[in-house]
Amino acid sequence: MSIIITKSEFEIIKKHAADTFPYEACGGLLGRIEGDSRIVVKAYPAENRYGKITWDSFEIEPNDILNMDKLCVKENLDILGFYHTHPNHPAIPSNFDINASWPFYSYVIISLKGNSPDNVIDIRSYLMADRISEPVEEKVIIK
Ligand SMILES: [Zn+2]
Numbered sequence: 001m002s003i004i005i006t007k008s009e010f011e012i013i014k015k016h017a018a019d020t021f022p023y024e025a026c027g028g029l030l031g032r033i034e035g036d037s038r039i040v041v042k043a044y045p046a047e048n049r050y051g052k053i054t055w056d057s058f059e060i061e062p063n064d065i066l067n068m069d070k071l072c073v074k075e076n077l078d079i080l081g082f083y084h085t086h087p088n089h090p091a092i093p094s095n096f097d098i099n100a101s102w103p104f105y106s107y108v109i110i111s112l113k114g115n116s117p118d119n120v121i122d123i124r125s126y127l128m129a130d131r132i133s134e135p136v137e138e139k140v141i142i143k
Pocket of ligand 1: 086093
């Protein structure tokens with residue numbers, strides 16, 4: 001499995017990550033599944049309900065999920081997963097991330113060390129099918 005993110009959508013994610021630094025940004029990844037690949041054609045920056053409380057927790061506003069669903073119906077896309085940032089921390093799922101995860105979805109984590117899109121230092125994606133096994137990393141391709 002790999003997740004392919006278009007360059008233009010990755011720019012949107014990086015800008016959201018930088019604008020929200022040092023707090024966690026989160027959003028949806030909308031696209032299509034083709035064979036073994038998940039192709040993200042739309043990044044949907046969302047509101048983090050945890051806002052400025054923590055660095056290791058995020059929860060997307062229900063209204064944002066609803067809007068993502070509407071967009072998917074309109075543009076014939078699926079919600080493939082979610083992205084969130086780890087400001088000043090590595091792109092590894094926290095215990096909170098693992099416990100809050102749902103099966104199927106790709107969880108893309110962006111590590112950054114400053115408030116510019118150039119400060120993004122790592123991007124990784126994980127599938128967390130159940131809360132007992134270790135998260136399974138999937139390859140991230142930006143193109
Ligand atoms: Zn996290």
